[in-house]
Amino acid sequence: MNDKIIGRNPVLEAIRSGRSVDKILVKKGKYEGSIVPIIKKAKDAGIIIQEVERAKLDQIAEGENHQGVIAYVSAYDYVSVKDILDKAREKNEPPFVIICDKITDPHNLGAILRTANCVGAHGVIIPKRNSVGLNSVVAKTSAGAVEYTPVAKVTNIANTIDSLKDEGLWIAAADMDGQEMYDIDLKGSLGLVIGSEGEGISRLVREKCDFIASIPMAGEINSLNASVAAGVLMYEALRQRRK
Known part of the structure; x- marks a missing residue:
């Protein structure tokens, strides 16, 4: 059961689509390039943002190119x-x-x-x-x-x-x-x-x-x-x- 999204464009599109995102992990350091709109949209949506070391992202991504960002998303839909x-x-x-x-x-x-x-x-x-x-x-x-x-x-x-x-x-x-x-x-x-x-x-x-x-x-x-x-x-x- 996949409950994470890896990479900048996939994470940004998940936020834009309104998908329920539990939290976003970003690489520690200065935010540059396409990571900036991801952080802004995540904050606007009230999504938890957690800074972690690159090694942690490497471990979670298991070889995929995470580009400094991984999102944890809900495995199941929420209701009202x-x-x-x-x-x-x-x-x-x-x-x-x-x-x-x-x-x-x-x-x-x-x-x-x-x-x-x-x-x-x-x-x-x-x-x-x-x-x-x-x-x-x-x-x-x-x-x-x-x-x-x-x-x-x-x-x-x-x-x-x-x-x-x-x-x-x-x-x-x-x-x-x-x-x-x-x-x-x-x-x-x-x-x-x-x-x-x-x-x-x-x-x-x-x-x-x-x-x-x-x-x-x-x-x-x-x-x-x-x-x-x-x-x-x-x-x-x-x-x-x-x-």
Whole structure:
């Protein structure tokens, strides 16, 4: 599964066409020639640009002439948030949406997608910046769930939460400093926010949430991996919704 585009003209055309580009790697140093419009268009489109050594690009390109630039593109198409809500309406079910706030590990996102599919969530929302996209590692880890669970990529998670609340969804965030999940009503129209692996939920996103749900801990370790925490909360929501 090819999820990278190599060389200046192919990368520029990918940006111009509106294709979903996760990030662009460029060779460290002064930008000259045709690399300049690539950088400008990428910045205008809100695409992440990462400077790396030439040796890194050589390794990724595996012998192809990269001309100092490689783009990582989505292996799968994204949908809109409206598409996810429409899917719930078509099934005559209250929307159940998983919101990932800056998940950067592809194995975590893939595992979240897999569990989201298993619990019947209608879709997953990720941010455009500071987040892994739908690459081949995510697809493999999801065990095929990426084929069935829609993913929307949005510019601003906090603003998206406001829009979901306008559509009647209650928003619950996973965080150790909150109310025990068993005491929170997770039935009905629900958006479940999962924070990043290192920093958790960002302050602004947390302030937008209606509930903060904590997972009870009984051992010496007081935190869970992001995808494991997501799975625990998703299944508590499923348990409540099936009662």
